Amino acid sequence: MTSLVGLSLEELTATKVDTVYAASKYEQKTTEAPSSVSIITQDEIQRYGHRTLADVLQSVQGFHVSNDRNYAFLGARGISLGDFNSRVLLLVDGHRVNNNLTDGAFIDTAFLLDVDLIDRVEIIRGPGTTVAIEASTNLVDWQLWLRRTRATASLASLTRTPPTTRCVSTAAHKCHELRLCILK
């Protein structure tokens, strides 16, 4: 702490900081969040060499990923339901990116974006008790935050893709977040 005070103004402006969730536009205290939240940062993704969202999720306690060599399927708390991840709400920058056909979330290489573009993944598990009562209300929520510059770069590549991805491109032009949600 005292070392920071000793720094010159120039040094202070050059100091890289660990940003907190509160620095984003959407603010919520973790104590007020409806469920437990796991956060995976870009640094971790780089350090562990995760190449797909499935890799990222596999590294999180309570999640497991299976693969039929076509798609990757996400399970939580030891249960995977055998559907196309349609109980997972995937939000990129606050925009839903589950596909229109099966309502499924692509977490493997079919996912819209390169994981290098992800600033952070937030995994919000749904309330555990409701699993027993009503499985469909168990919410898992992920959020990916994109850097502004990188988001702009991805916008260029996204405009060439089919219209199902347009929600991402509209998000990329203004905010610097990418956000994913899972409904389980």
Added chain:
Amino acid sequence: MIFHGHFTTPLCEPAGREAGRGMKTLCLTIFFLLTAVNLIARPGEYEVKAAFLFNFARFVEWPAKALVRNGDPIVIGIVGDDPFGDALLQIAKEQTAQGRKIEIRYYKADEDCSASHLLFLSRSVAAQTEEILQRLQGRPILTVSEKEGFVRQGGVIEFALVEKTVRFDINATIAMQVGLKVSSKLLAVARSVINSS
């Protein structure tokens, strides 16, 4: 040393192995040291912002009417939830700015906070920013916030995160209007300075 060990006669081998082992230990030690250096946590965003607040207190001159007596402390007010935790309190305890002690006070959004010199408007009162600024209009208070567009709204300093570094914008016009003298040192490192005069 390792290679020397490998190419010597069998008689010499134990000594060579020994040297190899020593080398291995050394390499491992260096590796762990480097990793440790790599893993040293970056300072938190609000630790750096607290250090900036302290620097603002050092590099802004308040008019004589705001600091009447010699022993008067520079009061840093936090409106709304305090994001700094111990970081700012520790600075206040250990440091002085312009030969004056630093005092931290906490306010709610609707409280009268005009007795402070530097006022940080926390994110939790972002919605009331305009109202608070209006109440303080014309007073020699250095208002600081993280809200986007704060300097254009009539605030003096706005924090911004750029590529994981903390930067700030200054509205020099407002500062001058209310009688604050912002040091050129601050102006020099600011990301942008609004100066309409």
